[in-house]
Amino acid sequence: QVQLVENGGGLVQAGDSLRLSCAASALRFNLYTMGWFRQAPGKEREFVAAISWNARTVQYADSVKGRFTISRDNAKNTVYLQMNSLKPEDTAVYYCAGDQRWSAVVGGAVTYWGQGTQVTVSS
Numbered sequence: 001q002v003q004l005v006e007n008g009g010g011l012v013q014a015g016d017s018l019r020l021s022c023a024a025s026a027l028r029f030n031l032y033t034m035g036w037f038r039q040a041p042g043k044e045r046e047f048v049a050a051i052s053w054n055a056r057t058v059q060y061a062d063s064v065k066g067r068f069t070i071s072r073d074n075a076k077n078t079v080y081l082q083m084n085s086l087k088p089e090d091t092a093v094y095y096c097a098g099d100q101r102w103s104a105v106v107g108g109a110v111t112y113w114g115q116g117t118q119v120t121v122s123s
Contacts, residue, residue, distance in 0.1 A: 002026045002112050004096045009117030012086055016121070020081040022096030022114055029098075030054075034072060034079040035105040038092035038119075045095065049081060050105045059106055064090075086121045093118050 008020040020036070035050040049070040050059045058070055069082040079096060096114035099105050 002098075004098060004112055004114035006094065006096050006114045006117040009094060009119045011120045011122065014087055014121055014123050016086050017082070017084045018086065018119060020083065020094055020096075020117060020119075022079045022081075024077045024079070024096075024098060024112075027098065027112070029077040030074040032098045032100055033102045033105045034070075035097045035099075035110065036070060036079075036081045037095045037097055037108065038090075039095070039116075040089075040092040043092075045108065047106060047108055048094070050102070051079065052102060057102070083119070086119075088121045088123045091119060091121050 003025045004022050006022045033052055036048040037045050038048050039045040048061050051070045051072050055072055067085045072079045093116040095116045097110040098112045099110040104110050
């Protein structure tokens with residue numbers, strides 16, 4: 001059974017940094033595009049970042065460009081999201097996602113989702 005398990009969320013102050021990780025099991029990780037999404041209270045889930053299977057292609061939402069960095073370690077079946085210069089509007093539950101299709105990840109129609117990790121940024 002495929003599992004995506006996120007870690008690294010927490011409560012931080014504006015301007016701080018956090019690094020999220022997502023460990024995948026029971027899938028051929030190096031064949032999958034991986035992504036991060038987030039959902040704030042009362043809002044729809046939104047795309048944050050995506051990374052291709054070989055890490056050569058990345059894409060970010062405009063709201064996080066220049067502040068967040070997505071990366072992956074195929075040897076560890078893990079994808080990361082480094083979040084710098086955090087803002088209160090970054091507060092959300094962050095979800096890891098995976099699919100073999102790039103278009104599915106950037107479009108939000110992915111096959112596999114993690115359970116989410118809470119990130120709260122205080123002002």
